[in-house]
Amino acid sequence: MAFLLVAAVSAGTTAALTYREARNAILEQAQDTAVSSFREQAGTLVTPLPPDPAVLRQLLRDMARKSQPHTWVVFAEYGSMRVSSGTSPVSTVITPELRRAALAHPKGTFQRVDKGGTPWLTIAVPTVFRTGSVARPSGLVLYAVMPLATERDNIRAMVTAARDGALPALAVALVPALLAARSVLRPVRDLHRAAQRIGRGELDTRIPVKGTDELADLAHTFNESALQLERSVTELRRAEARARRFASDVSHELRTPLAGMLAVTEVLDEDADRLAPDTAAAVRLISAETGKLAVLVEDLIEISRFDAKAAELNTDEVDVAETVRKTLATRRWTDPGQVATELPAGIRARLDPRRFDVVVANLVGNALRHGRAPVRVRLHTEADHGSEARFVVEVADSGPGFAPEVLPHIFDRFYKADAARTRSSGSGLGLAITRENVHLHGGTVRAANGPRGGAVLTVRMPLEARPAPEDTP
Numbered sequence: 001m002a003f004l005l006v007a008a009v010s011a012g013t014t015a016a017l018t019y020r021e022a023r024n025a026i027l028e029q030a031q032d033t034a035v036s037s038f039r040e041q042a043g044t045l046v047t048p049l050p051p052d053p054a055v056l057r058q059l060l061r062d063m064a065r066k067s068q069p070h071t072w073v074v075f076a077e078y079g080s081m082r083v084s085s086g087t088s089p090v091s092t093v094i095t096p097e098l099r100r101a102a103l104a105h106p107k108g109t110f111q112r113v114d115k116g117g118t119p120w121l122t123i124a125v126p127t128v129f130r131t132g133s134v135a136r137p138s139g140l141v142l143y144a145v146m147p148l149a150t151e152r153d154n155i156r157a158m159v160t161a162a163r164d165g166a167l168p169a170l171a172v173a174l175v176p177a178l179l180a181a182r183s184v185l186r187p188v189r190d191l192h193r194a195a196q197r198i199g200r201g202e203l204d205t206r207i208p209v210k211g212t213d214e215l216a217d218l219a220h221t222f223n224e225s226a227l228q229l230e231r232s233v234t235e236l237r238r239a240e241a242r243a244r245r246f247a248s249d250v251s252h253e254l255r256t257p258l259a260g261m262l263a264v265t266e267v268l269d270e271d272a273d274r275l276a277p278d279t280a281a282a283v284r285l286i287s288a289e290t291g292k293l294a295v296l297v298e299d300l301i302e303i304s305r306f307d308a309k310a311a312e313l314n315t316d317e318v319d320v321a322e323t324v325r326k327t328l329a330t331r332r333w334t335d336p337g338q339v340a341t342e343l344p345a346g347i348r349a350r351l352d353p354r355r356f357d358v359v360v361a362n363l364v365g366n367a368l369r370h371g372r373a374p375v376r377v378r379l380h381t382e383a384d385h386g387s388e389a390r391f392v393v394e395v396a397d398s399g400p401g402f403a404p405e406v407l408p409h410i411f412d413r414f415y416k417a418d419a420a421r422t423r424s425s426g427s428g429l430g431l432a433i434t435r436e437n438v439h440l441h442g443g444t445v446r447a448a449n450g451p452r453g454g455a456v457l458t459v460r461m462p463l464e465a466r467p468a469p470e471d472t473p
């Protein structure tokens, strides 16, 4: 559309300029011939001064008769005497400006006047006395007044011809112009759509290449870039999949020797009391580190299952309060001064008990390890979340909470905010696994700082576990 607008505006401007040029040319040509021929005739006028009106009228009539191709009326002024070659009152066309200009220009001057819809050319030539080579103004001024009606008609004819001839031609030309515009715009639109599709991740998008012009080149380049992008992304995905498989394979491979080592360290632990103190310390250290390694390997295997989308949800209908209490009891977190609970009975939900146990144990474990007792575990339901009923488990501790710069990362794998405690703390996979488990149920988990500074982790889960689509926060 913009294209057409530009075309129309430029066509209009060209037409207007052409019209003005042509009009001026027609008028100037007429005026130049008239002015020079009148000046010549005025130069040959011989009359006594003051002139006799009757004689002068005859002289003016002669001049008027000789006017060719234009017909003009000649008019003379001498003081208050006014003589005209014709009968029509043409003196009204002569303006005061022309009268003044006539005195200033001894060689004559002219003016174009519009009067009654007709353009008039008025010419003024002052006559002179000649004494030898000296010329003095005689006081007698001759005026020629001619209507430029013929010229006006010519101009009108030109406009009519342009309208009758050029406008249909323009209309006819517009059709191919529109078609051309369409054929230019369509590939551009195609390109735009294709770029949008690429942006949405449809990397196999290609545009048909037609012809050999710049647009075809552009389409070709676009296709090349899309192909490169598709290849790179495929390669990246493959590399990522390889890395994940590697991590999974490694952790599985470590599992068996670790199981053997754990069995041995258990026996050694029991015998440690009977060993020399140095050896006993070494044995206990090896035993503790082996235990941590086993936890890390189990966590890695767990997370690789999520990555491989192989994590299964084995749901069961449970009483949530009871399930939480069982988790705490298994970990011996039963001292109310250590973990205070607020677990109303009667909240039943369909969930995977093993995964829910992992979630609660991770959060309470973190609260005790990274935060400080007393830890408060609160359970309640939430109905105002759309139509879906949810239950909420909130774990709040009395520790320092999260530093603001840490908050966005705590669910990242291997992220440990407190570097100094790195050795004593867990794998750094706990919260990552927690989040995967919650998402698997179609729930959410949020971390924040409580009003009195401790960390608050809030898990929201639907009463009926419903696996969420990929990448739900």
Ligand SMILES: Nc1ncnc2c1ncn2[C@@H]1O[C@H](COP(=O)(O)OP(=O)(O)O)[C@@H](O)[C@H]1O
Pocket: 362, 366, 367, 368, 370, 371, 397, 399, 400, 401, 402, 410, 415, 416, 417, 418, 425, 426, 427, 428, 429, 430, 431, 432, 455
């Ligand atoms: N309750 C908490 N208070 C303060 N910091 C916490 C708390 N829970 C987790 N964090 C921080 O988040 C990090 C990640 O936690 P997590 O993934 O469970 O790893 P890990 O417990 O193995 O270190 C922790 O290392 C710790 O710095």
Ligand SMILES: [Mg+2]
Pocket: 362, 365, 366, 426, 428, 430, 431
């Ligand atoms: Mg942890």
